[in-house]
Amino acid sequence: LAIHSSVVYLNRFDYICPLGCGTDDNGHLVEDFLKVKQSKVRLFWVGCGRLDSMAYKPSKLLHDTLSYIHLDHSFYLGSGGHNWGSWRQFLYTFAPLIFKYYTD
Helix, strand or coil: CHHHHHHHCCCCCCEECCECCCCCCCCCHHHHHHHHHHCCCCEEEEEEECCCCCCHHHHHHHHHHHHHCCCCCEEEEECCCCCHHHHHHHHHHHHHHHHHHHHC
8 A cells, every 4th residue: 555655646745664565566667666756755665574475575676676766765674574573663663764854
């Protein structure tokens, strides 16, 4: 939902934070995320666990796509899987960044 919303509702979000999801190759990933890049998102932060068998590959694809188009983002790899423990770790890491960018 976070990724879809960032593409569909451009200019509505300053911070994008997909946690343990990623994206599939829909044939126009570069085009979609170039639009996100042009929207001047303040922070695009992707979190995924190294042991997340469901989301690791889609999250890596998202990271690779964002890197390819030079969209400034953070790709955080936690040690866990697809579970609440990992998401709490991601939120703990991501939340302070909102306030950093908010006050800059």
